Amino acid sequence: MLEEVRNAAASDECIQQLHPAAYPAGRTQSPLTPFVVENLRAVRARADDLQDDVFAKVGASSTVSTSFVHCFAGDDVDLDGRELEGTVSFFAEGDAGGTSPYTRESLAATVGWHAGRALDGDPSPLEQEVEAIRPGWAVVMYGTNDINIVTLEDYAENMLDLTDALLDRGVVPLLTTIMPRGDDPDADAEVPDFNMALRAIAEARQVPLIDYHRELVDLPDQGLSADGIHPSVLRDPGARACVLNPEGLAYGYNVRNLVTLEALDRVRRAVVEGEGAPDPAGPALEGDGSPTAPWVIDRLPFAHVANTLFSDHRELDLYDGCMADQDESGPEYLYRLELERATSLRIFVFDRGDVDIDLHVLDAPTEAGCVQRAHRQLDADLGVGTWYLALDTFVGSREQAGEYVLAIMER
Known part of the structure; x- marks a missing residue:
């Protein structure tokens, strides 16, 4: 009888915890609470033809660059003691159209693109990439070019459409905030608005948000290269973007590789391996939106x-x-x-x-x-x-x- 009471109490506690998570500022990885993890599992359950060990790369030049995650397929990787080897190996073994997802040249990532370009056409580049490699996940970063091309409202609509298209197909998007704009003060002034829109979309859909911008602002030159628009990378003498020790983490691409790998590690453990939610549920939103209880x-x-x-x-x-x-x-x-x-x-x-x-x-x-x-x-x-x-x-x-x-x- 006591065991039944305990089980009932545990079940009630679980039910109480299953409410949408708030995505607060001040952390690089958005919370993976019990609700978020169950949401991501439900998304992945929509399509049994997708691969847990493959992710798509969706974005513009900073995603196309060989300094973004390519090095995880090689030997020049320094995790500086972090327990991420299992995740590096897990995705290295994935088949993304005949290569690993790290080195795959994505049909949904092209220099100069804004988010709407990934959705253009029938089938769209996003659809083509998903069908070509059948990924369970998609690492997404748009916004840097969008600032100069579309309005904030158009950006938000495009990112909602892109996020929903992935979710409908059973792919979990990992949305990434954009970098500062060291090349253009006017564009840089708009970065917080675009990143706020992205944060709101991630929270609305309860999918992972990687706050890359947060990690860059205190770095030398904000983690940007000499052009002020693309990330910098550790060179010794060639690019060493997967050196994730203190020396490497003074550079933008090295930081992006770390925070992306950490995000993939979190979803792999929680969703694929079934280790459970790494973050506790916070308080539920109070009220019901009515005049008496806003x-x-x-x-x-x-x-x-x-x-x-x-x-x-x-x-x-x-x-x-x-x-x-x-x-x-x-x-x-x-x-x-x-x-x-x-x-x-x-x-x-x-x-x-x-x-x-x-x-x-x-x-x-x-x-x-x-x-x-x-x-x-x-x-x-x-x-x-x-x-x-x-x-x-x-x-x-x-x-x-x-x-x-x-x-x-x-x-």
Whole structure:
């Protein structure tokens, strides 16, 4: 009887832990909690023709470069005592179209590309690469070129489409934040916004995020080569990108190889080998998005995904506090933010297709409480106290309800 009680308690605890993970700043590898691990296992279960020991490389020039992971297929590897040999060998034995995934020349990685290029065509380069090598995983990094080519909204839409395409096929994407832009101050100023969009997408889909940018900012020249846009690499005299000791980790490619290998090691152990989640479940998000129990913004940066098609709340229609005349009579969700200090925020909402979800900052959960609104992005300087966000569905010729991804960061 005591054993049954213990088993029941353990089962209840497991159920309580299975809620989406928050992806906080301050760590390079996003949490692999019990919920995330179960999510990744479910993705991999969608396709039994994919290979656990193969990953695809998806990106632009910093992914095409032979300094990115190629060296793990050779002998010049110094792990500096880290217990990663098993993962190096595991993927070295994978068959990626007749070669190892480390040295594979990916059809979904080309110099100069932005994320949308991987999705162009029928079949797209992404689809061609997946069918050619049948990977269980995909290491993805776009954004450096996107800053100069597309808007932030287009980037977010492309990355959502790319992520969803991989997930639908049973491939787990490992999304990687982009590097600083040492070549262009204006472009560099946009890097935090693009990385915040990527963080929000990773959290929305509960897939791994590798915060490469975090590891670079304190390195000499931010881990960038002389051109200010590509990573640097240890040379002695040739490239030694898999030397992962303190000397090597002063260089950008060496760091990317380490954090990528660590991410692959974490998913291999948790998902393939069944070792379980390496990270504990944090607290669940409080609230339900209603006017009486708004979701609580409990950290910054903050991200959340929801779908107004499933909202029963239609209390807010015309935000006259903002002198707004837009018809927001569609369903909405509310969030609450408690500030103990004056804070400058940048708030984004990303949606796709015909979906149109608008942002409203409120000092009370009423139409008259609106102090600021925007279609997709706004900057708000908020004082100490309680604030609300309303994510509301615009109504034109019809209600344009649907999925959105909310992202909030300090600026």
